[in-house]
Amino acid sequence: MRDLFAVIMLSGIYSLIAASLFITMDAADVAFTEAAVGAGVSTLLLLKTLALVDRHESTGPTRPGLAITVVIATGALLAYGTLDMHPFGETHTPSNDHIAAYYLENSIEDTGVPNVVTSILASYRGFDTLGELIVIFTAGIGVIVLLGQTGTSDSEIRPAMRQHLVLRVVSKILIPFIMLFAFYVQFHGEYGPGGGFQAGVIFASAVILYSILFGPEAARSVFSNATTRILAVSGVLLFACTGIVSMLKGKAFLDYSALAEDPVSGQLLGILLVELGVGITVAAVLIRVFLEFDERRWQPDDQRGQS
């Protein structure tokens, strides 16, 4: 299949099917993130990229034999490796017996947060989450450095979408509610599926919708380059400084029980701040990445290379 647009749509559907699979396994947080990121923002960013290149893939590799052999061999090795694993759903596996049982039993006493996924992500395995956040932040830096400040810009409503009056009015009404929903997901993430990553993605989707319909200049008047840069940085700083404050109060890095008099409220405060940091950075990075792509205009082949 050489039509890249069809490939993008199919990959969106694939993400959706993966999200449905996670739902059948009762993994609500993972399904949430997969639906929001894989079927939503990924598809939009890929479409933005596709707008800058040709729509059809040029002639593929003439001898795919080697690639196919490597793929099949790797897949066979991986499948062979899984033969040794415990059957799916068996109760007495090493991961279920020791560490998972500990988390499930002690999570609510240690951290006071009902959603075990959030407590593991933000408290028990806080270092991992800090690392992930820094990876997202680095991706944002990469896009800012590579795509830079150049690009055309026009200061009116994007001409192609000017005719869609109904769409613009409806979206203007909807965007505040989408942002409100993002805040709900952010702060309710301790009691139900949700948390910082998902909330950041939903917030970024609202701004992306605004940018699609009203043009990147309008979106930049709210989320200027400086704003997204400062927001992205402050999210990471919030996370890291929560850890440093814990150190300054005498305990280990990212040990939230030092943040308040009572260890459990310290954990609650720490998890809240950390998830907020994650949400802010994810939203800011995604908005900036999309706006950087959005500013570029597609030009036909004969005009490429000018501006």
Next chain:
Amino acid sequence: MAETIVSFIAACLLLLGCLFCVTGAVGMIRFPNFFARVHATSVTDSLGAGLILIGLALLSDSATPVFKLLFILLFTLITAPTAVHALTKAAMHAGSHTASPIEELPASDEGGPSSKH
């Protein structure tokens, strides 16, 4: 007793909603023309979704799922027709302003004669 009546009504609404959705999908497959397909799909889609969501809301025990389902219902009722409206407007501008279907490259021929206009 009241519970069985409510579940019965909910079951009826769910079945009716499924019927509308399936009818709309069959219409989307069988109609010869893009605009006919759009009409079949969007009308029955919104109605069927609404009925299914209201049926589910009647089946729930506590108040929170009802609010979430109403939110989904409101959101779907607002956004699905809007998206289809934008799509149809785009299709109309992309093709000529007749009822004939729009062609995509490479030129594929579209079956089904359009009606007299």
Next chain:
Amino acid sequence: MILGITIVAILAVMALAIFRAFIGPTLHDRILAVNLFGTKTVLLIAVFAFANDAMDLLDIAVVYALINFISVIGALQYFEERTEVEGRDG
């Protein structure tokens, strides 16, 4: 049981939508089919949440309703801009 019938019906509609997405002769047919697939997925998640009595999953249905809308608008914008720059052969 009635929820089971509903799930089967929605899955049938999704299969028909994918079929139309593959064979739809014009581009807009395909976008329509993908939009239908998305709204049916929202319903599927909601019915599934009720069938398994896991009300937390309704949040995912809300998110997906949102994502579906934004994706269709994004795809539409891509084609409109491409058509506008290229002329009629979008």
